Amino acid sequence: MLVSLALLTLGVLVALVAPRLLAPADWPEREPVVALWVWQCVVAAVLLSFALSMTFSAAAAWQAVQGHVFASAPHGVVEAYALGTHRPWSALLAVLLACGGLWTGAKLFLEVRRARSHRRRRRAELLVRAPLLPGEEPGTGPLVLLEGERPDAWWMPGAAPRLVVTTAALRRLKGHQLxxxxxxxxxxxxxxxDWLLHCSAALAAGFPRIPVFAAFHGAMHRLVELAADDVASKRFGRLTIALALVELNEHRGVFGPCPTPDAQLPQRVDRLLAAAPRLTPGRRLRLTAAAALVPVVPLLVAFVPALRALG
Incomplete structure (x- = not known):
């Protein structure tokens, strides 16, 4: 029971502290790929803590579960976990955490189904506006040209991701901007x-009061765009992708004084034009390694009694 409570406390602590540590940091804007990795490791540590807490609670509450979890463990290891104490509380904790896991799975399933339904609807609308030519197979090309008076370009994820570009965008985008x-x-x-966005949306919708999941959802929307901006800027330069963003979005009023739902676009353009220096390779390596160690902490907490018994 003590191990289950320790893991639960660890998960709650990481969920509360991690957003406060990452929010004021300025390095994610300079290294969005590393920041994406850090956020994934933090969320993985929280979920792993809850999953291990549920496992040990269920093992303490029910002999059948204990037999499967500790099937090949020596008798001394089983005694080290003191599984026979506080069984009613262990059962309650296991049921609550199991319900949380099922709720998370249900939310992820609904999010993926909603996204697929939206994607099918968008593809059907696209076939109406841009019908296939004789002999042309659907999804054969990565680029779809669409007749339109407003400059626009968007990505349609799926088994065969496609970029849809309007004719107005072709007229506005110059040089290597397209x-x-x-x-x-x-x-x-x-x-x-798209999978990062689905998972973060499911966790934020399922547990809106847990700070780390809400912060994870907001960070994913920002960081995936910054990471994609960096991919383009490495090939064609920061100025080229910055001008392309302005040309595609200027008509929406996002660069005006009033805030809009696309308020992050001016920030992305400013970031590209400012060209802040990247972190040193050594610091990137340290951040990556430190983040990879975060999910290891729940495993260490879970196996400390076993290691002591065997040692």
Whole structure:
């Protein structure tokens, strides 16, 4: 029971402290890929803490579960966990955490189903506006040209990700700006940013009062765009992708004095034009390694009694 409570406390502590540590930091704007990794490790540590707490609570409450969890463990290891104490509380904790896990799975399933339904609807609308030519197979090309009076370009994720560009965007984008937009969207597709957005949305919707999940959801929306901007800027330059963003979004009024739902676009353009220096390779390596160690902490807490018994 003590191990279960320690893991639960650890998960709650990380969920409360991590957003406060990451929010004021300025390095995620300079290294969005590293920041994405850090956020994933933090959320993985929280979920792993809760999952291990549920496992040990269930093992303490029910002999059948204990037999499966400790099937090959020596008798001294089982005694080290003191599983026979506080069984009613262990059962309650296991049931609550199991319900949380099922709720998370249900939310993720609904989020993925909603996204797929929206994607099917968008693809059907696209076929109406841009019908296939004779002999052309659906999804054969990564680029779809759409007749439109407003400059726009968007990415349609899926098994065959596609970039949709309007004719007005072609008229406005000059030089390598279209190539930069295509590279930006390909960066999303290659990194599977859609799955990061689905998972963060499911956790934020399922547990809106847990700070780390709400912060994770907000950070993913910002960081995936910064990471894709960096992919494009490495190939075609920061100025090219910054001008492409302005050309595609200027008509929406996002660069005016009044805030809009796309308020992060001016910040992205300013970031590209400012060209702040990246972190040193050594600091990037230290951040990556430190983040990778965060999910290891719940495992160490879980196995401390066993290691002591065997040692």
């Amino acid at each position: 190539d930069a937009v295509l590279a930006h969207e390909q960066g999303h597709a290659r990194a599977r940013h």
